[in-house]
Amino acid sequence: MHEMSLCEGVLQILESEAKRQHFTKVKTVWLEIGTMSGVDIEAMRFCFDVIVRHSLADGARLEIIEVPAQAWCLDCAQTVTVQQRYDACPQCGSYQLQVTSGEEMRIKELEVE
Amino acid sequence: MCTVCGCGEGEVKIEGQPQRHTLIRGLQPAPEHSHGHTHDYGQGAAHAHAPGMTQSRMVQIEQDILGKNNQYAAQNRQWLAERSILALNLVSSPGSGKTTLLTETLTRLQGIVPMAVVEGDQQTSNDADRIRATGVPALQINTGKGCHLDAHMVGHALESLPIEQGGILFIENVGNLVCPAAFDLGEAHKVVILSVTEGEDKPIKYPDMFHAADLMILNKVDLLPYLRFDVAKCEEYARRVNPSIQILHVSATSGEGMEGWLDWLQQQRLGRTDTILP
């Protein structure tokens, strides 16, 4: 969706954490991205490289952990794996699903110097 | 956009003026927010790095990428709540009829309900001018290259927009069905406007937006006789991505269905204020 702004958000967090946790260079960034977050992983990688240029994360490696989307089916009363928001329950075909994971957009950890 | 504070200074303009932090109510200017704009950190370290001289270490972060926006949104929400103001974030693709719906709404409610409008567009103040022509105060934010409003910009707008206790703040977002879904502005509800000329499958093509909205306004229903638009299918798609979405049929130009929308607005106000309502 909107990877340039998201990468700017990542860089902001890196910069404020650099001050708080006393590091000057970021070598690797681990992100958790839900498969239903709307984030395009390839676009994210591209934007990341552009945005971090000449920053403390210049040349940093981006590791993306994809979090599968899961939902609670009210009819089956159990957790099922889904691909999209408009998917039906793969077991019973109901649309009465509550998404429980897969919307994540988080920085998890960093390798720094 | 400034990658130091991300506030887009120099690109984002409010009423033609660059967005400035000194305007923000109640926000502590963090050190990285002090706008000296000397982007001088790290560069030497990044390039002149002697291998083996430094030890890498792991740092746990566990932070939402949009965490900063969400903090600004929370402050806006609190500011609005203190004044019993109902804020609505109107989202849609370009040209669905947001500004027309707004001018028609303002004309009908003027003198009954205090109202104000924030207009977001990449360029021009056309929409704010159309709003002001009704006599209601409006503030134009130009996002430049940005394709959505964020909570930080809206916080700046609240600074200078006259808006009365118990009123309604309409925020017309940039016409875009994609990223405004992810940016909380501090509103009570997102209202998605879909016009019947856009095709009935928009809710499943852009599910995030229809999932994030509490109300869908199906606009331009006066055109239905001329189109092949399956209303029932459209509603079914919208409920697939958001089982609890409310749906209204409106024609902003003919006035059809406007009562339902005005009633909805009044219900939302009653839900959040104990000030005397007309």
Ligand SMILES: Nc1nc2c(ncn2[C@@H]2O[C@H](COP(=O)(O)OP(=O)(O)OP(=O)(O)O)[C@@H](O)[C@H]2O)c(=O)[nH]1
């Ligand atoms: N037939 C018909 N036309 C409408 C209706 N509502 C809006 N329009 C027309 O649709 C066009 C776009 O309307 P706007 O109100 O400018 O749409 P908008 O969503 O504010 O557009 P942007 O801010 O540019 O995204 C104008 O020509 C309106 O006259 C409606 O209910 N019926």
Ligand SMILES: [Mg+2]
């Ligand atoms: Mg408009």
Ligand SMILES: [Zn+2]
């Ligand atoms: Zn099921």
Ligand SMILES: [Zn+2]
């Ligand atoms: Zn700045």
Ligand SMILES: [Zn+2]
């Ligand atoms: Zn600012």
Ligand SMILES: [Zn+2]
């Ligand atoms: Zn955007």
